[in-house]
Amino acid sequence: MALKLAVLVSGGGSNLQSIIDKSEAGVLDARVVLVLSNKPGAGGLERARRHGLPHAVVDHTEFPAREAFDAAMVARIRESGADLVVLAGFMRMLTPAFLDAFAGRIVNIHPALLPSFPGCHGQRDAADYGVKLAGCTVHFVDEIMDHGQVIIQAAVPVVPGEGGDTLGARILELEHRIYPQAIQWLAEGRVRVQGRHVLVADAGRLLAELGRPALVNPPLERGF
Structure with a gap:
């Protein structure tokens, strides 16, 4: 069974694209189940749309504290059923609560x-x-x-x-x-x-x- 990935992006998402390309080519035994961004205009979201991948925005500016923002991201990732969290140009430091939620399952x-x-x-x-x-x-x-x-x-x-x-x-x-x-x-x-x-x-x-x-x-x- 393919490894399920939640990919976090803040920008253009070229590393996301490389993962998508390898997955679609059958070289990578993984599939992207969520592209999540903290910026509504991130280019990575457009890449997700072009490939028909689930995507969402959790805008960090709408949260009073980093902990609340991370809790919202954790909820979205858990809903996706992702096995691995992949940071691909995600420009935010993660709180201990986020790290604990996916301990040993976050790469950058x-x-x-x-x-x-x-x-x-x-x-x-x-x-x-x-x-x-x-x-x-x-x-x-x-x-x-x-x-x-x-x-x-x-x-x-x-x-x-x-x-x-x-x-x-x-x-x-x-x-x-x-x-x-x-x-x-x-x-x-x-x-x-x-x-x-x-x-x-x-x-x-x-x-x-x-x-x-x-x-x-x-x-x-x-x-x-």
């Missing part, structure tokens, strides 16, 4: 190689810092921002002089690949958490078959 994608560069501007912060490798992280969500256990990461080399917007566009291409992959592993029941470590069944075998690839930037020259 962040456009940086955590634990480096948490927060809203990971791509820009990485570019400004002058790192040689940047990337993205899919992780479980806990009470600290961008802190939960890492499921998968992907890296790209940073081009000298590159700004956050250009770097972010290249990182986004990888986000669209690793987020559905992480969800597929969860759908297959292959993910196990041990403390800070997330273990994916058979991942070690595949890594050995690929020869333990590495990304080095600037590239190593001949003889090294």
Whole structure:
């Protein structure tokens, strides 16, 4: 049976689109049962409409406190019957009550190689810092921002002089690949958490078959 997803969005929803596309192509054993946004004009809602997916708005500005807003979201998600809560550009911190309601069943994608560069501007912060490798992280969500256990990461080399917007566009291409992959592993029941470590069944075998690839930037020259 397909894993049922509630996807939370605040913006354009390009990661939502990647999940929808993989699901419709039969690559991802999951289906979106709810697209939920805190912003009535979020582009992710239009994507849901185009694909005939259930969608709703819980406008955070209509609630006197964060706890009341989160309680309303919890109610909508529970009504949908979702197995997993997927944050896809959802720009709100979640309260302990929300985290407790879906403990161990909330995932997020962040456009940086955590634990480096948490927060809203990971791509820009990485570019400004002058790192040689940047990337993205899919992780479980806990009470600290961008802190939960890492499921998968992907890296790209940073081009000298590159700004956050250009770097972010290249990182986004990888986000669209690793987020559905992480969800597929969860759908297959292959993910196990041990403390800070997330273990994916058979991942070690595949890594050995690929020869333990590495990304080095600037590239190593001949003889090294």
